[in-house]
């Protein structure tokens with residue numbers, strides 16, 4: 001994918017609301033050969049937290065191979081992180097701004113015909129994974145990993161509940 005398109009997508013993302021203009025989002029974009037060490041770190045994390053076995057049985061090797069191939073078929077992985085704030089309100093503000101950034105980027109991606117799947121997976125909470133990719137989990141919070149590429153097909157519109165079920169109008 002043209003790098004200029006990805007830059008545009010994240011640029012539009014960055015018009016998200018941000019308290020104190022902190023713009024807390026940071027993006028590590030893994031693509032081409034850059035994905036290999038990233039995917040290795042994911043597999044190592046899944047093994048560490050017990051989602052994948054560590055032995056060399058043929059079955060284990062097969063499961064790991066298929067998981068690696070699946071992840072390496074995704075052209076771009078954007079890991080979104082922000083600096084942790086000790087104070088809860090500040091932390092929430094930054095996480096909220098980062099989430100707005102992510103959704104803005106998704107909407108921009110849609111305009112370019114680019115698919116961007118928001119994922120939250122267990123390795124994001126594994127300090128060893130953060131260390132493997134050069135981040136200190138005491139310092140930063142990984143908010144999401146966006147899986148990016150041109151979609152072979154677009155999923156069905158899942159619809160949403162009628163907004164009346166969520167909306168309470170209070171007039172007095």
Ligand SMILES: Cc1cc2nc3c(=O)[nH]c(=O)nc-3n(C[C@H](O)[C@H](O)[C@H](O)COP(=O)(O)O)c2cc1C
Pocket residue numbers: 117118119120121155157158159
């Ligand atoms: C915080 C968050 C985490 C998500 N994590 C995943 C995920 O790990 N895997 C996945 O397939 N979709 C994930 N999604 C996407 C939702 O599954 C998706 O938005 C939902 O099914 C509605 O589909 P739609 O957005 O196409 O309408 C996540 C969405 C959010 C907001």
